[in-house]
Amino acid sequence: MTTSPPRTAGPARATGAQERDPGTVSAARISLGRVFQAESSNYFLLLGITLFMVVFGLVMVLSSSAVDSHVDDDNFFTKFLSQGMYALIGVPVMLILSRIPSQFWQRIAWPGLGIACVLQLLVVATPLGVEINLNKNWLRVGPVMFQPSEAIKIALVLWLGMFLFKKRDKISQWRFGMFPAVLVSLVAIGLVMAGGDLGTVVIMVMMVIGALFFAGVPIRHLVVFALIAASAAVILTVTSESRLSRVLAFFHPHTTDPMSDGYQIQQGTFALANGGIFGVGLGNSRSKWSWLPASSTDFIFAITGEELGLIGAVLVLALFVMLAFAFCRIMTTTDDPFARVVTGAVMIWILGQAIVNIAVVLGLLPVLGVPLPLISAGGTAMISTLAAIGVVLSFARGQSGSRQRMTS
DSSP: OOOOOOOOOOGGGOOHHHHSOHHHHHHHHHHHHHHTOOOOHHHHHHHHHHHHHHHHHHHHHHHHHHHHHHHHHSOTTHHHHHHHHHHHHHHHHHHHHTTSOHHHHHHTHHHHHHHHHHHHHHHHHSTTEEEETTEEEEEEETTEEEOHHHHHHHHHHHHHHHHHHHTGGGTTSTTTTHHHHHHHHHHHHHHHHTTTOHHHHHHHHHHHHHHHHHHTOOHHHHHHHHHHHHHHHHHHHHTOHHHHHHHHHHHOGGGSOTTTTTHHHHHHHHHHHHHTTTOSOTTOOSTTTTTSTTTTTTTHHHHHHHHHHHHHHHHHHHHHHHHHHHHHHHHHHOOOHHHHHHHHHHHHHHHHHHHHHHHHHTTSSOOOOOOOTTTSSOHHHHHHHHHHHHHHHHHHHHHHHHHHHHHO
């Protein structure tokens, strides 16, 4: 009895891997690699610093607002939970915006600025506007209340980047570059000023000057614009009784009633002095026990200095220096003029606002009422700042993609 030899698999019985086209397999691997491509080091540097500052800010908001939250709502965690909710909204928004290509931001610059200005017009011209601390800068839509001026900041930054990019060949001619940019910016700034928020207006003027500078506008043109802006600020100050009283309290603190205009500045100074070098310990501030107004918002740096001492204050300064370093790295490594102008304007916005806030707490500037970015309590300010950083992160991702295309 003979046995038949075992049958061998012929070409028709080839395995699935053998049937695949090698070119198809290679393309699939390349596609998969692009999905999971590593972001640039600039991307992770800016993202890491931002997330650390958000967490640090939440800790300080919890510490500085616990007493006020208990007094207002009989709950030590009310303001902290509110700020945490805004952070949970802002961080995903930042990450989503970081995935959007640069061309999209240029396309929505005009519509975005128009919508933001219409919202601010509703604040100053309709009953929907809400006045808080003599500033009519809030819009109430049902149960939701927010600041359209923060949306104007983002929209104005994108519009300036788009416009100055298109006029880059005529940027040295003030009639074609600086004048139209300043004219449109003044419309947006004027709407914010109509609500009485001089602090936000100061930051917006700094943003415009920064965008013009990074776009290559001649210095002599910027000096003229800065002088005009300073003159306008003086006029707006002397024509407002509340602003004038704050300025007088700044220049003559010893002759000012300590229980009125000079109270907040003095209490901020007491908090910093009480902290010393090492601080009184996290959560052990005395000033937050209804002594220092706005302890979790405009004057949170004073509470930080009291609880964490000079070391904690220097840490905050170091974080903003690192943030500036990350912005500068993105600016110097990009070959896109639009990205460079927008990144520079966002850097001036965040760093300028931080400098103004800290200078007010240290008694170097009159009280202007601007929060400390990423650290102070404030939902709209938190989300808008994270959104602006998300736009810059999208430029950092573009750098990574362009390098990979060059090496492939």
